[in-house]
Amino acid sequence: MSSSASLQLDGRAFIHGQRCAALSGQTFDDISPVDGRIICQVADGDAPDIDAAVAAARRAFNDRRWAGQAPAQRKKIMLQWADLIAAHADELALMETLDMGKPVRYAKSVDVRSTVNCIRWYAEACDKVYDEIAPTGDAALALITREALGVVGVIVPWNYPMIMAAWKLGPALASGNSVVLKPSEKSPLTALRLAELAVQAGLPEGVFNVVPGTGPKAGTPLALHMDVDCIAFTGSTRVGKQIHVMAGQSNLKRAWTELGGKSPNIVFADCPDLQAAVDAAASAMFFNQGQSCNAPSRLLLQDGIYDQFVERLQQRLQDYQPADPRLPETTMGALVDNIQLQTVMGYIQSGLEQGAQLLGGGQQALQNSGGFYVEPTVFAGVSPSMRIAREEIFGPVLGVFRFTDAQQAVSMANDSSYGLNAGVWTADINKAHTVARMLRVGTVHVNSYDEDDITVPFGGFKQSGIGRDKSLHAFDKYTELKTTWIKLRTVL
Numbered sequence: 001m002s003s004s005a006s007l008q009l010d011g012r013a014f015i016h017g018q019r020c021a022a023l024s025g026q027t028f029d030d031i032s033p034v035d036g037r038i039i040c041q042v043a044d045g046d047a048p049d050i051d052a053a054v055a056a057a058r059r060a061f062n063d064r065r066w067a068g069q070a071p072a073q074r075k076k077i078m079l080q081w082a083d084l085i086a087a088h089a090d091e092l093a094l095m096e097t098l099d100m101g102k103p104v105r106y107a108k109s110v111d112v113r114s115t116v117n118c119i120r121w122y123a124e125a126c127d128k129v130y131d132e133i134a135p136t137g138d139a140a141l142a143l144i145t146r147e148a149l150g151v152v153g154v155i156v157p158w159n160y161p162m163i164m165a166a167w168k169l170g171p172a173l174a175s176g177n178s179v180v181l182k183p184s185e186k187s188p189l190t191a192l193r194l195a196e197l198a199v200q201a202g203l204p205e206g207v208f209n210v211v212p213g214t215g216p217k218a219g220t221p222l223a224l225h226m227d228v229d230c231i232a233f234t235g236s237t238r239v240g241k242q243i244h245v246m247a248g249q250s251n252l253k254r255a256w257t258e259l260g261g262k263s264p265n266i267v268f269a270d271c272p273d274l275q276a277a278v279d280a281a282a283s284a285m286f287f288n289q290g291q292s293c294n295a296p297s298r299l300l301l302q303d304g305i306y307d308q309f310v311e312r313l314q315q316r317l318q319d320y321q322p323a324d325p326r327l328p329e330t331t332m333g334a335l336v337d338n339i340q341l342q343t344v345m346g347y348i349q350s351g352l353e354q355g356a357q358l359l360g361g362g363q364q365a366l367q368n369s370g371g372f373y374v375e376p377t378v379f380a381g382v383s384p385s386m387r388i389a390r391e392e393i394f395g396p397v398l399g400v401f402r403f404t405d406a407q408q409a410v411s412m413a414n415d416s417s418y419g420l421n422a423g424v425w426t427a428d429i430n431k432a433h434t435v436a437r438m439l440r441v442g443t444v445h446v447n448s449y450d451e452d453d454i455t456v457p458f459g460g461f462k463q464s465g466i467g468r469d470k471s472l473h474a475f476d477k478y479t480e481l482k483t484t485w486i487k488l489r490t491v492l
């Protein structure tokens with residue numbers, strides 16, 4: 001296991017296979033949410049750094065040093081990269097914990113593991129996905145091929161820094177693109193390390209570049225860049241809308257946005273395993289300190305089980321008490337920074353002011369640590385018009401609602417501008433299927449929540465975004481379809 005003292009933290013950019021300072025020479029402080037200390041100086045990238053990274057990526061794409069390699073060779077290099085990430089699991093996990101505050105046990109068992117799995121899965125896809133021949137008849141041979149877009153700009157958030165990057169890097173690189181990645185300014189370190197490991201594994205220089213920096217200074221020039229063919233964004237709905245505007249204002253680059261959520265979790269009175277539903281409601285909500293786009297932050301309980309469910313849920317809160325995320329037994333770490341802490345505390349205050357009933361939590365925790373911790377918080381008596389019912393809080397705050405029948409549950413669940421995930425708990429397969437079909441969301445979990453696999457697409461309806469990460473469908477984002485129509489003459 002790496003220790004904080006032995007960890008090498010390097011915040012310089014990574015362009016054309018080399019570490020480099022920002023061209024301006026500017027840096028910003030990387031503050032650890034674990035204890036509020038500065039852990040590293042990070043290159044404060046802006047437009048000239050983005051220009052340099054895009055130029056490196058363009059050169060790499062145009063000379064086909066990556067796109068021109070046989071798919072089996074691309075597979076081999078990506079598998080070596082995944083192996084190297086796995087070999088550095090302890091280092092990467094601790095780096096992630098120090099950078100954004102999640103418990104180190106999950107940084108390793110979830111973030112590193114999922115990243116490795118994702119890169120391996122897309123590596124394997126390199127030489128297993130076939131193109132098509134259209135049924136045109138004997139007079140023509142019409143090929144439908146998928147071709148790499150060119151230079152892909154990737155902008156990701158801080159909640160799952162490695163996984164969010166891997167969901168885009170896997171399919172973008174497997175299909176032969178070059179990438180310029182801008183990680184969140186709140187969690188830049190693991191992305192930079194992933195790029196170093198990629199080159200170590202044999203990825204040609206310039207194919208994968210990373211420019212750290214803020215959204216306005218580094219993200220905007222990437223989204224507006226005239227030589228970037230696609231922008232793949234994960235983050236808030238507010239910034240996601242700007243990304244589509246910037247794509248339209250510049251070169252009509254392809255824009256894909258994976259955005260926020262306010263996901264409903266519906267528990268019917270005939271739930272087959274109430275304790276499993278209680279456990280999942282708590283674990284999916286409080287995992288990652290509630291900073292998950294698909295967190296089931298609206299819990300809808302049917303009349304018959306309401307009291308019993310709430311009582312059991314309150315008992316589970318003790319399992320999610322904030323503690324130092326570097327300790328192996330910790331289940332709930334720190335929020336990413338003081339801004340997020342203040343945002344979450346503001347929502348808790350608004351819940352109290354608007355008349356919701358606090359069932360547990362509600363306080364800042366571990367203030368003497370210097371870090372940014374909040375107790376797992378549950379509100380009952382939440383009405384649909386309250387801010388805590390409508391807005392994405394992105395912290396450990398759960399709202400509980402009561403419903404009478406399936407019709408009401410569906411209309412409450414769909415009463416949101418978001419449409420990312422939902423849960424449905426019932427023993428009745430007909431009810432489960434009917435309700436699942438009526439929910440306007442990208443993923444419905446039945447008798448579970450947050451079970452996951454790289455084989456299924458992830459993304460949202462409505463203002464939760466446009467496009468899908470994961471699965472073979474993700475290739476749609478990073479490839480153009482080309483038709484090659486070959487006219488034939490019958491010779492026999």
Ligand code: NAD
Pocket residue numbers: 155156157158159160164182183184185213214215216218219220223234235236237239240242258259260261292293294392394420459460464465
């Ligand atoms: P954010 O939108 O503030 O930032 C996301 C990224 O965009 C960061 O890298 C940031 O620097 C950059 N950015 C900010 N302003 C920009 C601008 N003007 N131009 C270009 N880039 C800019 O989001 P966040 O706070 O980092 O992340 C939390 C959000 O991400 C939540 O809303 C969460 O639901 C969402 N999220 C969605 C998914 C999904 O798959 N749907 C997954 C994880 C997180």
